[in-house]
Amino acid sequence: MTRTRPARQAGNQIGTPSAACVAAILTFLPAPPAGAVVGPAHDASGTVADSAVMVLQRQGAAAGFCTGVVLGPRAVLTAAHCVPPGADLRIYLKGAAVLLPVAEVVRHPGYRADAITSRERSIDLAVLLLPDPLPSAYRPATLGSEAGTAVGTRFSVAGFGLAREGDPKTSGQLRQAELAARAPLSDVLLWAVDPNHAGAGACTGDSGGPVLDGSGAVAALTLWSAGDGRHRCGALTQALWLAPFRAWIAAAAAGH
Structure with a gap:
């Protein structure tokens, strides 16, 4: 099989690793490899x-x-x-x-x-x-037992990818940001956005990372990200529900 890289995929690309790793x-x-979560986020713990x-x-x-x-x-x-x-x-x-x-x-x-x-x-x-x-x-990790949700339901996304789009040196630190579900609703895929419209979301290197529900269970797995205009991150995070x-x-x- 040949791997396809969507233009805005939150996966791995060629670049330079962060100094930390x-x-x-x-x-x-x-x-040299490339790329954590862009926009308003914090270092993940616990x-x-x-x-x-x-x-x-x-x-x-x-x-x-x-x-x-x-x-x-x-x-x-x-x-x-x-x-x-x-x-x-x-x-x-x-x-x-x-x-x-x-x-x-x-x-x-x-x-x-x-x-x-x-x-x-x-x-x-x-x-x-x-x-x-x-x-x-x-x-x-504890995996979530339900798929699908209501618009506005809060989640958090975590990953080791880019903290600032276009700057591979900002990758390598596990970071976490708050997101909210948006339409369309699906029992297979989750679409999530920054509820504060401040540009938080998954980015390069975050694919395969957890999307956690309010209980801390891993409800979905990050797959893809999109941005506004020429950006590739910060506008939309797509993930796969794990319950099915x-x-x-x-x-x-x-x-x-």
Whole structure:
């Protein structure tokens, strides 16, 4: 399969890593990667910080990273477009300067890498299985049990991507911002915007990161972002509801 990069995707692109993670990333990546949440946001802490990791990938001369959600000691959930076939993958543990290998990638059978051009429905999910467990400080995230919501329902988005669009040096720090659901409503996809109209939202590097509901459960997984005018971030965040796919996620991560 060939990975397609939508023009405004909140995924990984080529660029330069932040100073906070440059040393660790460059030991793995010979080419410089790029990108956390743009607009009004704050550094993430607590349960979301304990269950989020960076997913690094290299494919030929291209490299980059996304965000991932911990499912178990040896299992991480992310977006399938972040882990294309043939890519060399690592899990980066921020603060520990540790790069963990990935033993296996389980992509949802409904994922279509060319969904944008072919206009097919795509379930953009992948479970990464690790040969060794994550440090004990990491905790499995709680996944949401419901899909769909009312317009205006509040969520928060978290990720390691760009904090300022166009500036890769601002990536690498887990940040979190408040969003609200907007129309159209769907039991598969969530569209969310900054309720204060101040430009908060996912950006490059945030794909695969958690969208949390009011209880702190991971209700959806970030996939895509859009901006106003020439911007690519800050106007709209799109995510995939996880409740319809919990059985598949559990089966893919079983034993890990």
